[in-house]
Amino acid sequence: METRIIKQMSDFVEPVSRKDFSNFLFVHLQPYGDPINDIEECIDYALLENVLAGGFIIAVIDREKIVGGLIVNHTGMKGYIPENIIVYVAVDSNMRGKGIGKMMIEKAISMCDGDIKLHVEYENPAKRLYERIGFKNKYAEMRFKKN
Numbered sequence: 001m002e003t004r005i006i007k008q009m010s011d012f013v014e015p016v017s018r019k020d021f022s023n024f025l026f027v028h029l030q031p032y033g034d035p036i037n038d039i040e041e042c043i044d045y046a047l048l049e050n051v052l053a054g055g056f057i058i059a060v061i062d063r064e065k066i067v068g069g070l071i072v073n074h075t076g077m078k079g080y081i082p083e084n085i086i087v088y089v090a091v092d093s094n095m096r097g098k099g100i101g102k103m104m105i106e107k108a109i110s111m112c113d114g115d116i117k118l119h120v121e122y123e124n125p126a127k128r129l130y131e132r133i134g135f136k137n138k139y140a141e142m143r144f145k146k147n
Contacts, residue, residue: 001060001061001062001067001100002060002061002062003058003059003060003061003103003104003107004016004058004059004060004061005056005057005058005111006021006047006056006057006058006059007047007054007056007057008047008049009047011057015061015064015065015066016059016061016066018040018043020066021043021057021059021066021069022036022039022040022043023036024066024069024090024092025039025069025071025088025090026039028069028090028091028092028093029088029090032120032121032124033088033090034088039088042071042073042087042088043057043071045073046071046072046073046087052074052076053073053074053076054073054074055071055072055073055074055084056071056072056108056111057069057070057071057072058070058071058072058104058107058108060100060103060104062095065092066092067091067092067095067100068090068091068092068095068100068101068103068104069088069089069090069104070086070088070089070090070104070105070108071086071087071088072084072085072086072087072108072111072112072116073085073087078114078115081117082114082115082116082117083112083113083114083115083116084112084113084114084115084116084117085116085117085118085119086105086108086116086117086118087118089101089104089105089118089126091104101126101129102129102133105129105130105133106133109133116135117138118130118135119141
């Protein structure tokens with residue numbers, strides 16, 4: 001297995017194109033995922049060249065196929081809102097339970113300056129992994145959607 005760190009658009013090289021990566025996340029985040037255009041916006045934000053924004057992407061490839069993906073966005077904040085957010089973590093459903101998710105999260109932690117948050121649905125089985133790694137359940141998030 002190969003792990004790639006993507007920090008700019010030119011880092012997307014076969015077999016990991018931007019389109020393939022966003023499609024991978026869209027499929028393998030289900031049933032907890034977002035619309036494809038939200039995933040693509042997150043990718044674009046992660047690759048911004050701005051000290052107060054940006055982030056990075058981790059892609060895991062096995063036999064020329066994406067089997068894991070993670071996106072970190074830098075928030076530009078600190079303290080009350082952590083400096084980093086793991087926006088998406090997904091592992092191919094046929095590869096789960098092999099340590100890929102744990103490896104990606106530990107790599108992301110080592111690459112981040114400052115604290116990290118992530119959102120996880122209460123019933124998502126990956127929540128146990130995040131807790132074992134050291135994430136704590138601090139808040140229930142609520143959102144108000146303006147039309």
